[in-house]
Amino acid sequence: MAKYPFIQEAKEWVKNEKISIEEILNDAVYERARIRAVERVEEAMEHGIINNAGCINQTDCMMEIFSYPIARMIVVSIESDFLLRRYALAEAKKAYENLKNENREIIEYIAKEFAIEIKNGTIHFSDYLKYAPTWDIRWKLVNRIMNKGYIQLSYREITRLLQEAIRKKIQNELFYMFSPPDVKKIFNEFIIKMKNKLALKGDKKFEGEASFKDFPPCIKNLISAVKSGINVPHVGRFTLVTFLNAIGMPLEEILKIFSNSPDFNEEKTRYQIEHITGRISGTIYSVPKCSTIRTWGLCEPDELCKKVNHPLFYYRIKRRKK
Amino acid sequence: MNFLKKKFYEYYLHPDIIFPPRFDRREFAFFFFGEDMMRRHISFKDKEKFIYYLKANVPKHVYYSSAYYRQPDAETMAKKQWMGADLIFDMDADHLPNANKMTYEEMLLKVKDEMIKLLDFLIEDFGFKKKDMALYFSGGRGYHCHVFDKHVIELGSQERREIVDYITARGLDFSHIIIEKNIYANYYTTSTLEIMPSQPGWRGRMARGIISFLREIKKMDREEAIKKLMKMEGIGKKIAVSIYDGLDEEKMRRIEEGKIDQMPSIRRLLKPLINELAVVLHSSTDEPVTADVKRLIRLPGSLHGKTGLKVTKIKLDRLDDFDPLRDAIVFGSDLTKIDIMKPFKIKMMEREFDLKKGKTKVPEYLAVFAIARGFGKIF
Numbered sequence: 001m002a003k004y005p006f007i008q009e010a011k012e013w014v015k016n017e018k019i020s021i022e023e024i025l026n027d028a029v030y031e032r033a034r035i036r037a038v039e040r041v042e043e044a045m046e047h048g049i050i051n052n053a054g055c056i057n058q059t060d061c062m063m064e065i066f067s068y069p070i071a072r073m074i075v076v077s078i079e080s081d082f083l084l085r086r087y088a089l090a091e092a093k094k095a096y097e098n099l100k101n102e103n104r105e106i107i108e109y110i111a112k113e114f115a116i117e118i119k120n121g122t123i124h125f126s127d128y129l130k131y132a133p134t135w136d137i138r139w140k141l142v143n144r145i146m147n148k149g150y151i152q153l154s155y156r157e158i159t160r161l162l163q164e165a166i167r168k169k170i171q172n173e174l175f176y177m178f179s180p181p182d183v184k185k186i187f188n189e190f191i192i193k194m195k196n197k198l199a200l201k202g203d204k205k206f207e208g209e210a211s212f213k214d215f216p217p218c219i220k221n222l223i224s225a226v227k228s229g230i231n232v233p234h235v236g237r238f239t240l241v242t243f244l245n246a247i248g249m250p251l252e253e254i255l256k257i258f259s260n261s262p263d264f265n266e267e268k269t270r271y272q273i274e275h276i277t278g279r280i281s282g283t284i285y286s287v288p289k290c291s292t293i294r295t296w297g298l299c300e301p302d303e304l305c306k307k308v309n310h311p312l313f314y315y316r317i318k319r320r321k322k
Numbered sequence: 323m324n325f326l327k328k329k330f331y332e333y334y335l336h337p338d339i340i341f342p343p344r345f346d347r348r349e350f351a352f353f354f355f356g357e358d359m360m361r362r363h364i365s366f367k368d369k370e371k372f373i374y375y376l377k378a379n380v381p382k383h384v385y386y387s388s389a390y391y392r393q394p395d396a397e398t399m400a401k402k403q404w405m406g407a408d409l410i411f412d413m414d415a416d417h418l419p420n421a422n423k424m425t426y427e428e429m430l431l432k433v434k435d436e437m438i439k440l441l442d443f444l445i446e447d448f449g450f451k452k453k454d455m456a457l458y459f460s461g462g463r464g465y466h467c468h469v470f471d472k473h474v475i476e477l478g479s480q481e482r483r484e485i486v487d488y489i490t491a492r493g494l495d496f497s498h499i500i501i502e503k504n505i506y507a508n509y510y511t512t513s514t515l516e517i518m519p520s521q522p523g524w525r526g527r528m529a530r531g532i533i534s535f536l537r538e539i540k541k542m543d544r545e546e547a548i549k550k551l552m553k554m555e556g557i558g559k560k561i562a563v564s565i566y567d568g569l570d571e572e573k574m575r576r577i578e579e580g581k582i583d584q585m586p587s588i589r590r591l592l593k594p595l596i597n598e599l600a601v602v603l604h605s606s607t608d609e610p611v612t613a614d615v616k617r618l619i620r621l622p623g624s625l626h627g628k629t630g631l632k633v634t635k636i637k638l639d640r641l642d643d644f645d646p647l648r649d650a651i652v653f654g655s656d657l658t659k660i661d662i663m664k665p666f667k668i669k670m671m672e673r674e675f676d677l678k679k680g681k682t683k684v685p686e687y688l689a690v691f692a693i694a695r696g697f698g699k700i701f
Contacts, residue, residue, distance in 0.1 A: 125448065126473035129481035140493045141484040147522030149449025149473070234483055235493050268480075296493055 002061040003052070003098045005068035006091065006170055007113050014069060024066060025186050033063040037070035038190050044075075044090035045083060045194060048280065052098065072170075074187050076179040080198050084174050085271060086280050092167035099159045107155055107162070114165040118158060122150035131164040135238045135276060136285075137292075175267075214318035216311045217300050218293050219243050226257055235288075235296045238276060239311075242287040245277040246312055287312055325700040327355045327380055329690050330625055333632075333652055334376040339623035340456075340635055341369060343470055347390030347405065351618050353383040353627060360385075365394035382627030385618035388468075399616065406475035407615045409482065413437050414464035418602060427669065429463055430646055437465045438641060440601045443489045444469065447523060452638050459646050461626025461633040466619060479615050491524065491600035496592050499528045500582070514583040531599050532591055533578055540569045554594035561587050625652070630690035648672055655685035664697045 001010045024030050036053060043050045055061045068091075075087045099107055108118050116127045125141065128151050132139045144151045153161075184191060212220065222240045225232050232240075237258070244254045251273055258269050271280075278284030290309045293299050308314045342348060350372075351362040366372040376384070387394065388410045392403035413436050415421045415429035424432065441457070444450045444467070454471040477485075487493055501516045517529035539547045544566060551562035565587055573584060582588050620626065622633045631650040647670045655671070660682060667676045670688055677684070677692070681701060684692070692698040 124473060126477060126481075129477060129484055134480075134484050137493060137495055140487060140495075142488045142491060142493050142524060143495045143498050145521060145523040145525055146447045146488075147449070148446070233487065233492060234480065235487075 002055045002064040004095055004110065005065050006095070006166060007110065010065055010068075014065065021180055022182070024070060025180070025182055030063070030066060033066035034070055034186075036063060036067035037074060038187065040067060040071035040091075041074050041078075041083075041087060041190075041194065044087040045197065048086060048090055048093070049097070050090050050094040052094070072174060072177065073179040073183045074191065076174055076177050077183045077187065078191050078194050078198070080195070082280075083194065083198060085171060085274065088167050088171035088174060089280050091170050092163045095166050096159060096163035099162060100156065104155060107159060110162055111158065114162070114169070116158075116161070116165070119150060121155070122147075122152050123158065123161075125149055125151055128153075128161065131161040131168070133160075133164065133275075135234055135272065137235075140234075211319075214315055215243075216305060216308075216314040217302050218298050219311060221300060222298065223257060233296070236298055237272075238285070239288055239293060239296075239298065241273050241276045242285050243311055243315075245273075245284070246287050247315060251277065251279065324355065326627075326630070326690065326693055327382075329630065329653060329686075330355075330382070330627075331377075331380045333625060334380055337373065337376060337623055339369075339373065339376075339621065341372075342386060342408070342468075342622075344390045345369065345372075347392075347394055349387040349389075349391065349394040349402070349618075350621075351385040351387075352379070352381040354379060355382050355627075363395050363397050376624075381624075384621040384624035386621050387616060388614075388619050389616045404616065409469040409471070409474040409477070409485070410617070410619055411440055411467040411469075412460075412464065412619070413440065413466070413601075414460065414462070416463065425667075426463070427647070433464045434641065434644075436601050437467065439599070440467060440489060441638065441641070443601065447488070448485070455638060456622075457636045457638055457641060458620075458622050459631070459634040459636060459644065459650050460620055461624075461629055461631045461650065465636075465641075466633075468619075477615075482615065488524075489601045491596050494524060494596065496589070499525055499592060500589060514581065515586060515588075517577075517580045517582055517588075519578070519580060527599055528592065528595065529580065531595050532582075532588060535591065535595060536565075536569060536574065536577060536588075539566060540574060554591070556593060557590050561590055565591075626694075628694050630687075630694040645672075651687045653687040653690050655687060657683045658686045658689040659683055659701060660689045660692060660698045661701045662692065662698045666692075666697055 001007070001013060004010065024033065039053075040050050053060070053064050053067075055064055071087075075084055095110075099110065111118050111123075114127075114131075116123055116131075125146060128144070129141065132141075134140050137143065141151075144153075212223065215223070219240060222232060222236050225236070226240065240257075241254060244257070251270070254273055254277075255266070255270055258264060258273075259266070274280045276285045287310070288296075290299065290305070290311065293311065299305075304314055304317065308317065346365065346367055348365065349362065350364045350366065351360050352364070353360055366375070387407075389407035390405050392405060393401060396402045413433050415424070415433050418424075418429070418432055418436075421429055437457070441455075444455065445452070450469055450471050454469060456468045456470070458466045458468070460466050474482075474485075499517065501518065502513050503516060504511050504513050517532060518525050519529035519533055520526060521529070539551065542550065547566045548559070548562045551557050551565060552559060565585070568585055576582075577585065577588075620633045622635055624633055625631070626633065630653065631646060632652045634646070634650040636644045636649075647668065651671060662677045662679055662682060665678050667674070668688075668691075669675070670691065671685070675684065675688060677697075689698070689700070693700065
């Protein structure tokens, strides 16, 4: 439970302890839980993942469990969507690291929390689609062995899906959560410190105007498709985001381009862009090569295309000519 | 009342409508004769009222939403409150390459081929039960497949797009199809290439596709086989010759077991074969509507205003025998006077018609079709 404080069982346990929020926030007995809560938020912010705390005896474990709801209250009080998402991901990654070393029963137990049924190492494609990072070619449904609706996965892969399920769950909960006003007073110093850090972080500077007319045709097509509200396949969006990120376009600008898609969901799109561009995940996905773009059916080459094998080269050549 | 509307009225006196599940949660939309604006955001609480509406208004086209809503008649999406949507595959000749070069009958046949492929994916790979699927002739130039399975109802459009990518093989990674295995033996390593025909999913599908294609090639005589191979994208004379000449009994047997290490050029077959095995849903720019979670689809049992044919239910295992120009006809064969403006040939009710310009008499069903298509008028 201490390792997975987001599960229903842990919530019930906290409820049954019948300790009031005031006590948790003020009583000296819970000082350790509060310190650990700050640590959780800080680690999420700094490293994007939360480390395990040693849980040697029962009190340790208790403090660890209590630290989770406190950390959530702090995150909500900082009032930054960026931190909120980053924290949810950090908690999910922590769970992932732990789940990797668990036996199948535990993994299956956690999966059940998310109504995912594991049948002899297979899961239903609808559960898979909800949580798989399908912007990554290896995770595309088409590259999975699917039989009668069920997909064969390794337990490691299932664990990866659970990470996403956990992240979504925590993030959704936080979005709709209100924090008691006391939290702001008690953690005032820490909250201000975090707010300042977030303000400094911002987006990296966008060097020089991106000039759309220097973009290769595939990227131009994608932009005009997205802007005019045509549904663009996943791989197309992926290509576009990696490209715009590589030339240094700020996140907000990229988001703006997508805001015309028919199924635009700011929250979801922002998360995906942040993920692909490494802002919250740490892995920056690179721009696909021309040959890959071609197999995805997105390539409509012009003269210059014949001389390059990567969309970024195209852009650089065009820019250098000036 | 014009001829077409009168005929539609006769049909809608006793229509055989097939209501979708959760009928009262759907948005309905209509086109009426003489209007070119669609009337939307209409919903019905009970079926009798709906049938009465058809009779009273005689619509030219009838649509309903694949989605169901808390408030289907609200005017904005936000107010409608999306609850879920069926998964719908709209296989229309418009989406086929070269559609404009085909006759109506050729288009319908080609779309049927694609639909047969699609059904195999939906049943074998996605595991949809036949009771959760329904197949319809669209009344126009294609077929619709509806999936009501509870697993898909709540999927968002990104997830649905993954399903489309699956059946169209978009993003398929060949290293999942031809498996390179390293074998360690006696202090050195060799690698072998393998395909796995008995596996499910794309891996098995492609493997079986390769094997049956090679069997077919092997049966052909040399010149013909090489010609066929060279027609494929990315295959030149040298490779074509090496594939055909390499196919002796022993090799073929090994290939059927999946061992293809002696024929690495088989790799070249993957790309062209995909085009035959995957479903062709769209031309290069037009993304299929399947991923859309709030689209409108023709109501089964209604008439298509541009053909006069009925949106007709087809049993899943009877698609092969289905002939739209026989089975989707609702009008009778009383002779009707008509002035043909644009000559055309067509086979309807298993009779061949070759219509020349000018006045003539034809069965009523053909008169309706010709007028709806704009090929003729009543005089």
